[in-house]
Amino acid sequence: MIDGDPPGATATGDGGGPFADGALIAALATAIGGDHVRALGPRAWRVEPGAAGEVAEVVRLASEHRAVILPVGAGTRAPRLKGTGERARLHLALTRLDQVVHLDETSLLCHVQAGLTGSGLERVLSPRGLSIGDYPPTILSSTIGGLIAVRTPGKSSARHGFLEDAVVGVSAVLADGRTIHTRIAPRRATGPDLARALCGSEGTLGIITGAVLRVHHRPDSRLFAAFVLPSIDAALAATYLALREEAQPAGLRLVDAGDAASWYGEGVIAPGEALMIAATAGPTDLAACDRDLIASAVAAEGGRPADAGLAEQWWKRRFTPDSWPGPPPTFQVTATPARLRGAYHAICGAARAAGGEPRVHISRFDADGAVLFAAFCDEAGAPLAGAAAERVRDAAVAAARAAGGWLPGARSTALDPYLTALRAQLDPHGIMNPGALVA
Amino acid sequence: MAVDPDRVRKELEAILGPRRVSMRAADLDTYAQDMWPRPLFARREGLRPAPRGHAVVWPETVREVAAIVKAARGLGVPVIPYGGGSGVCGGVIPIHGGVTIDLKRMQALRAVRADELVCDVEGGLSGERFERELARRGFTFGHFPSSIYCSTVGGWLATRAAGQLSTKYGKVEDRVAGLTMVTGTGDVIDTDGPSRALGGPNWTQLLLGSEGTLGIITSARLRMAPAPQLRLYRGFEVDSVAAGIEAIRRVMQRGLRPAVVRLYDELDTFVNSLGGGHHEAEPEPDERGPAPLPGTGALPHLPEAPRAESADGRISRFLELGKRKVAGLRRELTSAALARPRLVNGVIGAIAEKVVRRGCRMVIGLEGARIRTEIEAALVYAELERAGARDTGEEPGRAWLAHRYAVSYRMSPVFRSGAFVDTMEVAASWAQLLDLYHSVREAIGRHAVVMAHFSHAYPDGCSIYFTFLGQADDRAGSERLYDAIWRDGLEATSRVGGTISHHHGVGLLKGPQMRSEHREAFAILAALKRALDPDDLMNPGKLGLAAPRWTGGRA
Numbered sequence: 001m002i003d004g005d006p007p008g009a010t011a012t013g014d015g016g017g018p019f020a021d022g023a024l025i026a027a028l029a030t031a032i033g034g035d036h037v038r039a040l041g042p043r044a045w046r047v048e049p050g051a052a053g054e055v056a057e058v059v060r061l062a063s064e065h066r067a068v069i070l071p072v073g074a075g076t077r078a079p080r081l082k083g084t085g086e087r088a089r090l091h092l093a094l095t096r097l098d099q100v101v102h103l104d105e106t107s108l109l110c111h112v113q114a115g116l117t118g119s120g121l122e123r124v125l126s127p128r129g130l131s132i133g134d135y136p137p138t139i140l141s142s143t144i145g146g147l148i149a150v151r152t153p154g155k156s157s158a159r160h161g162f163l164e165d166a167v168v169g170v171s172a173v174l175a176d177g178r179t180i181h182t183r184i185a186p187r188r189a190t191g192p193d194l195a196r197a198l199c200g201s202e203g204t205l206g207i208i209t210g211a212v213l214r215v216h217h218r219p220d221s222r223l224f225a226a227f228v229l230p231s232i233d234a235a236l237a238a239t240y241l242a243l244r245e246e247a248q249p250a251g252l253r254l255v256d257a258g259d260a261a262s263w264y265g266e267g268v269i270a271p272g273e274a275l276m277i278a279a280t281a282g283p284t285d286l287a288a289c290d291r292d293l294i295a296s297a298v299a300a301e302g303g304r305p306a307d308a309g310l311a312e313q314w315w316k317r318r319f320t321p322d323s324w325p326g327p328p329p330t331f332q333v334t335a336t337p338a339r340l341r342g343a344y345h346a347i348c349g350a351a352r353a354a355g356g357e358p359r360v361h362i363s364r365f366d367a368d369g370a371v372l373f374a375a376f377c378d379e380a381g382a383p384l385a386g387a388a389a390e391r392v393r394d395a396a397v398a399a400a401r402a403a404g405g406w407l408p409g410a411r412s413t414a415l416d417p418y419l420t421a422l423r424a425q426l427d428p429h430g431i432m433n434p435g436a437l438v439a
Numbered sequence: 440m441a442v443d444p445d446r447v448r449k450e451l452e453a454i455l456g457p458r459r460v461s462m463r464a465a466d467l468d469t470y471a472q473d474m475w476p477r478p479l480f481a482r483r484e485g486l487r488p489a490p491r492g493h494a495v496v497w498p499e500t501v502r503e504v505a506a507i508v509k510a511a512r513g514l515g516v517p518v519i520p521y522g523g524g525s526g527v528c529g530g531v532i533p534i535h536g537g538v539t540i541d542l543k544r545m546q547a548l549r550a551v552r553a554d555e556l557v558c559d560v561e562g563g564l565s566g567e568r569f570e571r572e573l574a575r576r577g578f579t580f581g582h583f584p585s586s587i588y589c590s591t592v593g594g595w596l597a598t599r600a601a602g603q604l605s606t607k608y609g610k611v612e613d614r615v616a617g618l619t620m621v622t623g624t625g626d627v628i629d630t631d632g633p634s635r636a637l638g639g640p641n642w643t644q645l646l647l648g649s650e651g652t653l654g655i656i657t658s659a660r661l662r663m664a665p666a667p668q669l670r671l672y673r674g675f676e677v678d679s680v681a682a683g684i685e686a687i688r689r690v691m692q693r694g695l696r697p698a699v700v701r702l703y704d705e706l707d708t709f710v711n712s713l714g715g716g717h718h719e720a721e722p723e724p725d726e727r728g729p730a731p732l733p734g735t736g737a738l739p740h741l742p743e744a745p746r747a748e749s750a751d752g753r754i755s756r757f758l759e760l761g762k763r764k765v766a767g768l769r770r771e772l773t774s775a776a777l778a779r780p781r782l783v784n785g786v787i788g789a790i791a792e793k794v795v796r797r798g799c800r801m802v803i804g805l806e807g808a809r810i811r812t813e814i815e816a817a818l819v820y821a822e823l824e825r826a827g828a829r830d831t832g833e834e835p836g837r838a839w840l841a842h843r844y845a846v847s848y849r850m851s852p853v854f855r856s857g858a859f860v861d862t863m864e865v866a867a868s869w870a871q872l873l874d875l876y877h878s879v880r881e882a883i884g885r886h887a888v889v890m891a892h893f894s895h896a897y898p899d900g901c902s903i904y905f906t907f908l909g910q911a912d913d914r915a916g917s918e919r920l921y922d923a924i925w926r927d928g929l930e931a932t933s934r935v936g937g938t939i940s941h942h943h944g945v946g947l948l949k950g951p952q953m954r955s956e957h958r959e960a961f962a963i964l965a966a967l968k969r970a971l972d973p974d975d976l977m978n979p980g981k982l983g984l985a986a987p988r989w990t991g992g993r994a
Binding site (some may be wrong): 104106107108109150151152153159164165166174178179180181182183184185186187188189190191192193194196197198199200201205206214215217244245246247255282283286287289290292293298334336337338367368369406409410411412414415417419421422424425426437 | 869
């Protein structure tokens with residue numbers, strides 16, 4: 001590893017004090033307007049710059065005064081205060097940066113400011129016959145900047161790939177206040193993809209102020225289908241059979257009997273069976289092809305068609321999560337294609353042994369695998385709470401890990417020394433979200 | 440720093456034994472070059488153009504690579520990775536000396552996981568052998584660069600290479616599940632995991648394309664695809680480059696993914712129309728046969744290595760234009776004409792437009808699972824025809840498929856004749872693409888005869904592949920001309936918002952333009968460099984990371 005301490009490791013934590021704060025806050029007020037600097041508590045302010053240039057000014061002032069920058073997005077995630085020490089804290093909200101800067105309908109590229117939410121962007125694109133893509137609607141309540149800066153599983157669809165891969169370029173402010181714009185081109189071979197340093201960096205390497213995203217034409221057709229399979233194992237086998245025939249569903253969900261009962265009603269499938277619900281989209285012939293490929297795969301695994309209305313109902317309800325009848329999932333794990341089956345059975349077994357009835361669905365199939373969501377209920381079908389819920393969850397977590405799954409927030413800590421070194425290079429004073437991405 | 444050769448040898452032999460360390464002049468010369476044309480001007484005159492390294496080594500394990508890097512660190516000498524030597528940007532030239540690590544003894548295909556569609560492969564494996572091994576098992580990596588016979592998997596990853604079927608399978612960086620790298624500190628790191636789900640930056644994407652400047656890629660987990668069951672290749676033609684671009688854009692933005700999309704500009708179409716090897720009889724392939732058998736499956740992508748008699752194709756045809764159908768062009772294409780490229784570009788362009796009355800040639804290929812590919816093909820053809828493209832049948836597709844690896848073997852007759860030829864691959868969004876085409880064509884056309892084709896299409900843009908042919912009176916003149924072409928071509932690219940490299944990489948050639956390519960974002964690359972290679976010993980001077988002392992053999 002890097003010899004000795006990273007530069008700047010000992011230079012943090014100075015320059016504070018109430019007097020310095022006064023100068024900092026006055027300077028901030030001058031830079032972005034007093035109305036947009038609001039005290040949150042002792043030595044903590046919420047700052048809301050109104051332009052990318054103002055973000056640069058805020059970061060430059062924070063750097064000068066050694067104040068800490070804690071990015072906050074749409075508020076879906078609380079800032080981590082670890083590592084902020086005695087320093088002044090600036091909770092940086094980009095909510096005012098919520099504009100579409102440019103829509104290039106020739107290249108299907110959309111330049112947006114980081115504070116715009118996914119659903120806000122969708123509202124701009126929709127009347128023009130465009131869409132951000134078939135991503136899970138639940139992620140779209142976050143800001144684009146937050147979605148890009150924080151990597152979590154499931155921001156993907158079989159049809160449009162990973163949201164991260166839809167990012168063609170970013171604009172960002174580095175810790176010294178410099179603004180960068182990565183070059184916009186479909187692909188490049190000019191060294192590492194530098195935009196990827198900022199994607200997932202949670203604001204530690206720079207504050208993303210804008211992004212250029214690939215967008216899509218709305219499909220000619222959307223088709224729906226539902227199937228009953230003899231088991232989850234058969235449903236997984238059918239899924240991978242269809243994916244290998246290159247089916248590209250817009251959405252695909254495998255539901256076990258417990259989950260199906262609470263979400264779609266008792267008697268839709270028998271105990272032990274599994275429900276597969278699918279949506280396909282695109283040019284009509286291709287959407288029909290994808291649906292038929294899935295149907296053939298299901299037949300090959302001993303399944304049968306079910307009421308396609310179940311799938312249509314599911315697709316519509318995705319956009320209004322509040323209308324769901326079932327218990328919301330409290331547990332999720334990502335597993336590779338070959339490990340999904342083992343992870344499913346391990347989690348269900350562990351939950352039952354710990355006194356909880358698992359209700360599981362598997363969705364968000366992509367090149368990495370898929371995400372398994374679970375809720376744990378009592379015998380009456382009510383979600384577990386309190387100590388019982390904790391016990392079952394802990395058992396499920398242990399089982400998922402043992403089965404080779406990745407839990408949310410998992411990181412490859414082996415690379416932490418390099419991340420630390422990179423942070424030290426770009427942020428020698430340690431002002432950029434210091435509590436994030438620390439083991 | 441003065442380097443003691445005896446000490447270098449002693450330390451390296453302590454790791455590898457005497458047989459896998461060489462300090463012989465013949466080896467040092469061989470490993471001091473790749474396929475970058477510029478040093479050839481000096482070599483053509485019998486000079487030894489490039490600086491040499493201190494040693495060449497052939498490790499067999501990642502541990503040995505790590506030990507070599509640590510030893511080099513102790514000795515204070517650079518480390519340069521070497522794969523197939525097929526690079527065209529001087530990326531392996533040891534400009535500050537050092538130890539060249541040839542990775543070709545690390546060539547195991549260690550695991551092929553059919554259930555995960557992932558394989559684990561060492562960096563030194565040749566592309567041809569890799570693809571043949573996968574095809575034997577019913578898979579493909581989908582990466583078919585024209586250098587596939589002489590490039591390695593590690594080289595592809597280090598340069599963000601692209602294969603000819605990238606429009607379906609993606610560039611190499613789109614198919615990586617994880618990397619193993621020996622960093623500049625001699626430590627071994629793995630980047631595996633669900634890459635888009637793990638917190639923190641995507642290290643795989645931060646190491647891909649680093650061209651040895653951050654570390655040495657020793658193995659990778661790569662995503663395979665099932666071998667295609669069906670392969671459909673056809674020719675189309677359009678009235679103009681602009682019409683062709685529009686047709687491709689519409690196909691890509693409907694969500695359709697042909698494997699191959701190629702559009703040749705008027706001059707390229709013209710040169711191709713002059714014939715020469717495109718029409719020899721070949722057995723009729725059975726497109727509906729079982730998957731990966733030779734003749735129907737993956738292997739037709741790997742025809743036998745081009746034979747000598749077929750190696751006088753496109754480029755030399757370019758030179759011999761005059762002898763062929765258009766007698767009046769003979770004089771223009773002599774050396775004297777190449778010295779007046781503007782005139783030639785104009786004359787040939789005008790003649791090409793008349794001769795190739797039907798406009799620009801396209802090759803469209805689809806492949807994959809049988810049912811979906813058939814349906815997708817029908818949609819692609821319909822979209823092309825709606826955009827004004829005319830179907831010219833299967834023959835152009837078949838001809839392209841049969842001859843697509845030959846081009847790299849056709850360069851030496853040009854150099855022997857005293858001229859030079861090189862290629863420049865740039866890319867931009869659709870909105871900038873035609874501008875990019877005209878700007879670069881004009882910039883290169885001031886100095887050389889230039890033609891272009893469009894390939895590697897995406898929903899948001901496309902790359903352009905310029906081929907240029909120039910000549911000057913002597914070595915100094917050739918070098919000046921060559922440098923001017925690159926400087927003006929890349930400046931024109933940056934000016935209209937394109938990227939200076941789509942898939943050949945940077946090496947030494949494009950280093951001077953890296954600052955204008957990345958602008959302020961270059962700070963991140965510089966920070967990465969210091970974080971992973973604090974002593975600046977990993978392939979120094981490449982990627983524009985430091986001002987190289989050696990600039991290509993200039994006195």
